[in-house]
Amino acid sequence: MALDTLTTRLLPASTAAIAEAARVLAAGGLVAFPTETVYGLGADAGNGEAVARLYAAKARPVFNPLIAHVGDVAAARRLAQFNDAAERLAAAFWPGPLTLVLPRRTGGGVSDLACAGLDSIAVRVPAHPVALALISAFGGPVVAPSANRSGHVSPTSAAHVLADLDGRIDLILDGGATAVGVESSIVSCIGAPTWLRPGGVAREAVERVLGTALAERHPAPRDGDAGDDAEAPLAPGMLQSHYAPAARIRLDATAACNGEALLAFGPDVPAGAAMTLNLSPRGDLTEAAANLFSHLRALDASGAATIAVMPVPRTGLGEAINDRLARAAAPRP
Ligand code: TXA
Numbered sequence: 001m002a003l004d005t006l007t008t009r010l011l012p013a014s015t016a017a018i019a020e021a022a023r024v025l026a027a028g029g030l031v032a033f034p035t036e037t038v039y040g041l042g043a044d045a046g047n048g049e050a051v052a053r054l055y056a057a058k059a060r061p062v063f064n065p066l067i068a069h070v071g072d073v074a075a076a077r078r079l080a081q082f083n084d085a086a087e088r089l090a091a092a093f094w095p096g097p098l099t100l101v102l103p104r105r106t107g108g109g110v111s112d113l114a115c116a117g118l119d120s121i122a123v124r125v126p127a128h129p130v131a132l133a134l135i136s137a138f139g140g141p142v143v144a145p146s147a148n149r150s151g152h153v154s155p156t157s158a159a160h161v162l163a164d165l166d167g168r169i170d171l172i173l174d175g176g177a178t179a180v181g182v183e184s185s186i187v188s189c190i191g192a193p194t195w196l197r198p199g200g201v202a203r204e205a206v207e208r209v210l211g212t213a214l215a216e217r218h219p220a221p222r223d224g225d226a227g228d229d230a231e232a233p234l235a236p237g238m239l240q241s242h243y244a245p246a247a248r249i250r251l252d253a254t255a256a257c258n259g260e261a262l263l264a265f266g267p268d269v270p271a272g273a274a275m276t277l278n279l280s281p282r283g284d285l286t287e288a289a290a291n292l293f294s295h296l297r298a299l300d301a302s303g304a305a306t307i308a309v310m311p312v313p314r315t316g317l318g319e320a321i322n323d324r325l326a327r328a329a330a331p332r333p
């Protein structure tokens, strides 16, 4: 497939459009669809050629494996081996913004390319009616990374997807803005349960269900180290500078300097920015997560050279918000 030569259709996510999207997937095409976290770019998990087109459309490194999206835990058990911890987490958080990394079952039907050759697999059951209806209509696992070009901010609306992938994918199902706004949390249940990526489920909630503290991924990413996704991946997509707007990002800002755009949080916002958007005027972390990527995109589109970001608490969903902000601020490769 030559890039930028497809006609990308944008359809409201009606029953008919979902049925059409399932046909496109079955024919090896690429469909962007809403989940409760961010929009995903879906392909037939079992079709290696479709998965190759997906990597090309995103300009994604081929060694970075994809999450298989399924309709329920029974379908997930056909792809992966569940231990006790995995069963408990699935029961507590699915459908929902948690991805489990588990030993991969042979014959599960997910192509090697989608798993980047690993003997583990990432699976999740999304909590969005359009995503679940699409998986059901297609009748098998759908692999889907976030529907942005590799290295760009994840899309939380159909318009964001179109801005990044117009001409590179077949169809976008428009289901409105996503509710959670940051990607799923990722927990590996291979060996001791390990926290691979903070996201839409808070670490504290996962630890409460497990009854133990999560292990940390090792080695932890170092500041300014853009190379943590190369050879032996744990969460290989966790490139340090991953969520990059064009503007420079200045963290922990308590004032806005000349010409800067300001990403604010909470009721007390300093004056003087060229443009200000508030993640949550009432200081609510769930609301802030939902607004994070769309506010970053809008401030970036203002053309400001720097986006100053006010401090956001690190508890609950604040861990994922701070993680994405730190990546956006990291030096670019
Ligand atoms: O909320 C989400 O998770 C969204 C929606 C669309 O579901 N998806 C998403 O996918 O964020 P993506 O591809 O942008 O991020 C998936 C992460 C990557 O960091 C990837 O390296 C990691 O999951 N991953 C996938 N398979 C893995 C595996 N077997 N072991 C460790 N990490 C894995």
Ligand code: MG
Residues within 6 Å of the ligand: 145, 146, 154
């Ligand atoms: Mg992504």
